[in-house]
Amino acid sequence: xxxxxxxxxxxxxxxxxxxxxxxxxxxxxxxxxxxxxxxxxxxxxxxxxxxxxxxxxxxxxxxxxxxxxxxxxxxxxxxxxxxxxxxxxxxxxxxxxxxxxxxxxxxxxxxxxxxxxxxxxxxxxxxxxxxxxxxxxxxxxxxxxxxxxxxxxxxxxxxxxxxxxxxxxxxxxxxxxxxxxxxxxxxxxxxxxxxxxxxxxxxxxxxxxxxxxxxxxxxxxxxxxxxxxxxxxxxxxxxxxxxxxxxx
Amino acid sequence: xxxxxxxxxxxxxxxxxxxxxxxxxxxxxxxxxxxxxxxxxxxxxxxxxxxxxxxxxxxxxxxxxxxxxxxxxxxxxxxxxxxxxxxxxxxxxxxxxxxxxxxxxxxxxxxxxxxxxxxxxxxx
Numbered sequence: 001x002x003x004x005x006x007x008x009x010x011x012x013x014x015x016x017x018x019x020x021x022x023x024x025x026x027x028x029x030x031x032x033x034x035x036x037x038x039x040x041x042x043x044x045x046x047x048x049x050x051x052x053x054x055x056x057x058x059x060x061x062x063x064x065x066x067x068x069x070x071x072x073x074x075x076x077x078x079x080x081x082x083x084x085x086x087x088x089x090x091x092x093x094x095x096x097x098x099x100x101x102x103x104x105x106x107x108x109x110x111x112x113x114x115x116x117x118x119x120x121x122x123x124x125x126x127x128x129x130x131x132x133x134x135x136x137x138x139x140x141x142x143x144x145x146x147x148x149x150x151x152x153x154x155x156x157x158x159x160x161x162x163x164x165x166x167x168x169x170x171x172x173x174x175x176x177x178x179x180x181x182x183x184x185x186x187x188x189x190x191x192x193x194x195x196x197x198x199x200x201x202x203x204x205x206x207x208x209x210x211x212x213x214x215x216x217x218x219x220x221x222x223x224x225x226x227x228x229x230x231x232x233x234x235x236x237x238x239x240x241x242x243x244x245x246x247x248x
Numbered sequence: 249x250x251x252x253x254x255x256x257x258x259x260x261x262x263x264x265x266x267x268x269x270x271x272x273x274x275x276x277x278x279x280x281x282x283x284x285x286x287x288x289x290x291x292x293x294x295x296x297x298x299x300x301x302x303x304x305x306x307x308x309x310x311x312x313x314x315x316x317x318x319x320x321x322x323x324x325x326x327x328x329x330x331x332x333x334x335x336x337x338x339x340x341x342x343x344x345x346x347x348x349x350x351x352x353x354x355x356x357x358x359x360x361x362x363x364x365x366x367x368x369x370x371x372x
Contacts, residue, residue: 023330026329027302027329027330028329029329030329030352030353030354031256031258031260031261031329031353032260033353033354034261034264034327034329034353034354034355035258035260035261035263035264036354037354037355037356037357038261038264038265038267038268038357039264039267041356041357041358042267042268042271042357045358064354067354068354071329075330085340086344087341087344123341245341
């Protein structure tokens with residue numbers, strides 16, 4: 001019996017398809033509105049001597065203003081990234097996260113790290129990313145319990161056209177952080193629900209069910225994905241993918 | 249008169265911008281995507297670039313970086329209708345990459361022309 005399961009958080013093809021579509025339409029509409037308002041302004045300037053015509057041009061501009069507020073609402077209905085976003089090296093954020101966690105790692109857990117040899121520029125709020133990796137790594141550590149195991153954290157870059165391991169997509173280049181543990185793994189029902197708010201598989205009161213939900217929302221907001229692959233009693237792999245910041 | 253390059257994949261929008269700039273007697277050259285713009289860019293002749301950000305072929309962010317490398321001090325205005333949608337706030341990124349001004353579509357054409365005049369005055 002096959003006992004390995006995958007789940008993908010924020011596959012743009014499912015959860016956000018309406019938002020993505022709305023944003024695309026809003027973008028195109030804004031182009032059209034720019035053309036309308038541009039000519040209306042020129043008309044208004046040309047008709048400066050005729051108050052009645054000028055007033056009509058003003059009415060066009062006023063309608064454009066109302067339409068702009070509508071396209072703005074469409075755009076904001078999608079996920080907005082944090083105001084503190086900047087270009088950060090994914091390697092640095094992962095190293096900082098591990099720096100926080102290393103002192104508290106149980107001696108029964110051996111840590112293996114592997115970093116992409118070059119910087120991985122992504123556009124994100126570094127403190128939010130740190131929160132995501134802290135959440136995932138803490139979960140990994142807890143899943144291994146007292147018997148310990150191996151925790152692996154690897155960063156890499158997927159080049160254009162390479163197939164996405166989980167959803168088969170071939171979208172653009174992205175930075176990848178893969179966090180692998182040899183812990184208890186998850187059954188398919190748990191796996192299906194781990195990104196739901198307030199869902200927790202820790203029934204001893206130590207889990208709030210918020211960590212992975214928030215992590216998923218943060219990565220979604222950055223246009224990225226989190227995929228999870230898990231096998232009961234063998235472990236899990238969490239893979240975070242973020243679009244690379246295009247430095248040309 | 250100063251030469252302004254307009255880069256946008258929307259033909260109607262380019263035409264509107266061209267009309268507005270010709271009325272102010274600017275010389276206008278156009279490109280409908282970033283790749284064509286970089287191919288036809290003449291550093292010695294171009295004073296200011298107005299570039300869209302979300303375009304097929306090369307996007308506007310790369311155009312900004314490349315043009316600033318090709319001509320130090322080139323004035324660049326980024327325009328975008330994408331707002332906060334997508335993987336990042338493109339206009340903020342454009343500013344971070346050195347765009348002198350950014351305008352969110354739809355914008356007032358008179359505001360854009362005023363900003364162009366200010367930027368070119370600074371250059372002179």
